[in-house]
Amino acid sequence: MSVDVPRRIVIFRHAKADWSQESDHERPLAERGRRDAPAAGRWLASAGIAPELTLCSSAVRTRETWKLAVHELPQRPRTVYEDRMYEASLGELIALVNETAEDVNELLLVGHNPGMHALADALAGDAEGDALARMNRAGFPTAAIAVLTFQGTWKSVEHGVGRLTAYWSPQE
Template sequence: MRVLILWRHAKAQSATVAEGDHQRSLAERGRADAQRIASRLIAGGRLPELILCSDSRRTMDTADAIDRAAGRALDRIALSDLYHASIDDYLRLIGEFGGGCSTLLIVGHNPTIEAFAEAVTGDALVRVRPGDLSIYNCAASDWTAATIGDFTRTAVLSPRGE
């Protein structure tokens, strides 16, 4: 069984004129939340073989937390395509980079992370807040064949402990 983990970046600082949205870093609370979620993920035995990460600063900062929790740098690919991605973009990138990985982590943004959860669960009221992480089992024989219907959400980790 393949496992896809989708993690919305943790709470970020407000954008400044000098910095812009792409360069926003995590707020102190966001750093603490990301570390808490990463530690829970690793403690639960969910070490990703590959991380696909938006190239924004806040997503990279969020992904850094899992490296600290794992005690080493995990394989990571920073992709500008994840910044304004659609569900179809996610599926394409999963197929392109997933290869032989059994567990793949994407650190990205809303609205795509939330739209993915809505499409899988059929719940139009699902909300994915900053720092929330969802774990999906994928029934496809390999990542290149995966469609949205192949995914089942099996767990949600939230900094708020829900």
């Protein structure tokens, strides 16, 4: 596999969750989350995001976010509900990305903070326009999305390898 293969990583924080009596893993989306998740899906579609693979945390709020967002995409990617994404550290998230099959050129992750923000910030070696400043100023709120590109293999993903090409949040 050539190291010059263009890749895209899309990092998507789950939409707003309800503070119910459920355990943290079982918390469902709040009403605002059920509105923001489809809006995020529409933004993904309008931005031309077409992941071949989605890794989604197994938590209820991430699964619900993805199910509402994916309906807005022109094509449904293969989705893997990944237990290791729940409460994953930055290092664990990078390790999951490193495991991606080389025939995947566009990967979407649906997870939780602080991991999603940490991953986007760590991978962004540079950025287009004010995307990095906007992302860090906003603190990666619920339903936020960061899009990064890089050249190479998934095993080569490490700090600073990517270029932040877009950042979106329903709060902007």
